[in-house]
Amino acid sequence: MKLADLSTEFTIIIMIVGCVAVVTYIEPSFFSYATFVVVAFTSAELGFIALGISPLIATGEIDLSAAAVLTLTLWVYDGFATGLSFSLPYGLIVPLLVAISIGFIQGYICLKMRIPAFIVTFVGMIVWEGIEVAITGGYNSGYTGITTGLFSKVLSGYIGKVPLEFVWFVVLTAIFAVIITRTPFGSHVLAVGGNETVARNLGVRVDRTKVLCFMISALMAGVTAIFFFNRQFYVSSTVYTQAPLFAICASVVGGNRAGHANMVGAALASILVIIIQEGMVMAGVPSTLYMAAVGIVLVIFATIHVKARKFSWAMVRRK
Amino acid sequence: MKIRDFLLSPEVRITIAAVAIFIAFGLLNSKFFTQFVWRGILTDGADLSFLILGESLVITSGEIDLSVASTWALTAYIFQFFTNPTVMGGLALDPNLVAVAVLCLGIGIGAANGVVSVKSGVPSFLVTLASLWIVRSVVFIISPGTYSYLHVTNTVFDKTLKGYVGVFPYEFIWFIVLTAIFLFILTRTKFGGHVLAVGGNRTVARNLGVRVDRTKILCFIICGFMAALGGIAFITTYGVMQPVSGMEAEFGAGLEFEAIAVCMMSGMSPWGGRTSIIAVFIATVAYSSFKDGLVLSGLPGYWYLPCVGIMVFVLVGLHLIGRRRIIKQQ
Numbered sequence: 001m002k003l004a005d006l007s008t009e010f011t012i013i014i015m016i017v018g019c020v021a022v023v024t025y026i027e028p029s030f031f032s033y034a035t036f037v038v039v040a041f042t043s044a045e046l047g048f049i050a051l052g053i054s055p056l057i058a059t060g061e062i063d064l065s066a067a068a069v070l071t072l073t074l075w076v077y078d079g080f081a082t083g084l085s086f087s088l089p090y091g092l093i094v095p096l097l098v099a100i101s102i103g104f105i106q107g108y109i110c111l112k113m114r115i116p117a118f119i120v121t122f123v124g125m126i127v128w129e130g131i132e133v134a135i136t137g138g139y140n141s142g143y144t145g146i147t148t149g150l151f152s153k154v155l156s157g158y159i160g161k162v163p164l165e166f167v168w169f170v171v172l173t174a175i176f177a178v179i180i181t182r183t184p185f186g187s188h189v190l191a192v193g194g195n196e197t198v199a200r201n202l203g204v205r206v207d208r209t210k211v212l213c214f215m216i217s218a219l220m221a222g223v224t225a226i227f228f229f230n231r232q233f234y235v236s237s238t239v240y241t242q243a244p245l246f247a248i249c250a251s252v253v254g255g256n257r258a259g260h261a262n263m264v265g266a267a268l269a270s271i272l273v274i275i276i277q278e279g280m281v282m283a284g285v286p287s288t289l290y291m292a293a294v295g296i297v298l299v300i301f302a303t304i305h306v307k308a309r310k311f312s313w314a315m316v317r318r319k
Numbered sequence: 320m321k322i323r324d325f326l327l328s329p330e331v332r333i334t335i336a337a338v339a340i341f342i343a344f345g346l347l348n349s350k351f352f353t354q355f356v357w358r359g360i361l362t363d364g365a366d367l368s369f370l371i372l373g374e375s376l377v378i379t380s381g382e383i384d385l386s387v388a389s390t391w392a393l394t395a396y397i398f399q400f401f402t403n404p405t406v407m408g409g410l411a412l413d414p415n416l417v418a419v420a421v422l423c424l425g426i427g428i429g430a431a432n433g434v435v436s437v438k439s440g441v442p443s444f445l446v447t448l449a450s451l452w453i454v455r456s457v458v459f460i461i462s463p464g465t466y467s468y469l470h471v472t473n474t475v476f477d478k479t480l481k482g483y484v485g486v487f488p489y490e491f492i493w494f495i496v497l498t499a500i501f502l503f504i505l506t507r508t509k510f511g512g513h514v515l516a517v518g519g520n521r522t523v524a525r526n527l528g529v530r531v532d533r534t535k536i537l538c539f540i541i542c543g544f545m546a547a548l549g550g551i552a553f554i555t556t557y558g559v560m561q562p563v564s565g566m567e568a569e570f571g572a573g574l575e576f577e578a579i580a581v582c583m584m585s586g587m588s589p590w591g592g593r594t595s596i597i598a599v600f601i602a603t604v605a606y607s608s609f610k611d612g613l614v615l616s617g618l619p620g621y622w623y624l625p626c627v628g629i630m631v632f633v634l635v636g637l638h639l640i641g642r643r644r645i646i647k648q649q
Binding site for chain 1: 383435439440441442444445446448449450451452453455456457459460576579580583589590619621622623624625626627628629631632635636639
């Protein structure tokens with residue numbers, strides 16, 4: 001591995017350090033354990049979604065429905081745990097199956113009917129979130145069972161002083177990185193994203209690979225919902241409404257694009273996005289402005305990635 | 320052109336869908352076919368139409384613009400601010416001059432989107448996503464968390480936007496005129512031909528001597544201009560807006576997606592190169608009548624989003640089937 005291959009990760013780490021330094025200079029209390037815990041939890045949850053979307057972006061597709069899948073899964077999970085009194089670990093099976101089937105439906109429609117992923121997942125976003133809101137009437141609900149069980153602790157407790165959710169985030173990043181770089185499926189993803197026709201001629205089952213990526217994306221949104229529920233124990237239809245766009249942003253900043261995947265980059269970029277957000281809040285800047293900051297980072301990084309290597313993207317390439 | 324081809328054109332498909340929507344909601348609620356309701360429907364359609372027409376041009380050129388709703392909110396607020404001496408820091412400038420400046424601002428945002436996206440090679444989805452956030456943040460910085468009322472009356476816009484001719488609001492007549500202009504641009508001018516060529520096949524267009532980058536940037540500029548015009552039209556017609564509520568500058572958020580959804584409903588190619596402005600026009604009316612019809616039908620508000628989503632999806636599917644038929648025939 002050449003040093004240049006790691007340039008994305010290095011740049012993001014330098015930016016993280018820079019952001020932390022600047023905010024600490026303005027507001028010394030930023031550099032504390034409390035901030036670390038907040039950043040660890042929120043960046044892990046954004047990171048799960050970003051990791052899920054990254055293989056999909058590497059195949060040249062896109063998924064806007066993460067937040068809707070997340071709220072729908074959250075609600076189904078709450079239904080099983082609170083309504084049907086399932087224990088928390090057993091109750092997660094059906095919600096995750098729901099998430100995977102949503103991913104399958106979206107991928108199938110996108111690939112069999114040749115409708116752009118952008119449209120399918122956008123309409124999906126409206127429909128899934130709409131169903132959740134329509135059935136619940138938009139009310140929040142909370143878990144009434146035991147909130148200190150072993151399962152919840154394993155998901156969102158602490159090991160020593162480190163939040164376990166962050167450990168899970170590191171583990172999942174490693175798993176995703178191994179899948180993308182070391183397994184046949186990973187090479188199929190990159191091949192499909194790089195050149196679909198060549199991949200098909202080489203015997204890669206293009207549609208199956210892409211549908212699997214759609215399912216992974218939805219599954220990771222579901223996994224985020226499970227983590228969120230075991231940490232907060234409530235359901236709301238407004239959880240993470242901005243998540244898909246920031247997750248796409250983190251994924252792209254981390255170096256994912258059609259034909260290229262970088263899971264470590266996506267994970268680091270999620271941390272960067274969250275640090276910019278928390279840092280601006282701590283520095284006394286209105287939180288909405290952090291969208292602008294993230295937007296600028298997004299354009300700069302995307303340009304660097306494009307200029308560094310040749311870029312291709314489903315919306316351009318399909319012509 | 321054979322009659323069968325004509326029946327399979329996107330205009331006919333969307334017209335059939337629109338008529339189906341009218342009949343369905345007419346049966347659900349007897350008040351649907353009244354002047355009062357249709358004035359509302361056509362006003363709603365005309366409000367969104369500025370964004371839709373601009374967006375349709377950008378999509379035709381093979382790009383996408385997510386920042387239109389932010390531009391729309393920003394320009395509406397700025398137009399209000401600089402013509403209103405009663406708010407703190409507000410000025411009483413000549414509304415016509417302010418309008419020109421605001422339209423220039425829209426052009427500037429569009430040009431920035433276009434130049435950054437085309438020259439850097441970053442997909443316009445990402446660039447305009449960033450500019451969506453950036454422009455929305457600007458709205459957040461400059462606007463208060465209260466309602467903003469338009470102070471001036473008797474501007475050119477006031478006279479041409481407020482009022483009705485029978486069932487048609489003046490704003491809808493703007494929409495008809497703008498549709499005609501866009502139809503003319505896309506089908507009768509050299510620039511329109513270039514846009515279609517660039518959207519259809521960029522390499523071929525370039526080899527034929529079309530200046531691809533310039534054409535795309537011009538599309539973005541027109542889109543920004545239309546968004547600014549839409550902002551002025553909105554604040555003039557309604558006279559009030561709340562740019563920031565709580566800590567969120569959410570005013571108009573999501574309109575960009577509605578505009579894209581209507582473009583897709585009209586049966587244009589999502590990859591660019593194939594667009595029917597007449598279908599866009601009908602799709603706009605169909606969309607707003609569907610929205611208002613849902614409200615009239617008495618369905619709980621929660622079902623609103625899934626119904627709109629399913630309707631858009633069904634129409635996109637119908638267009639795909641129709642399109643495949645045409646390809647098969649050829």
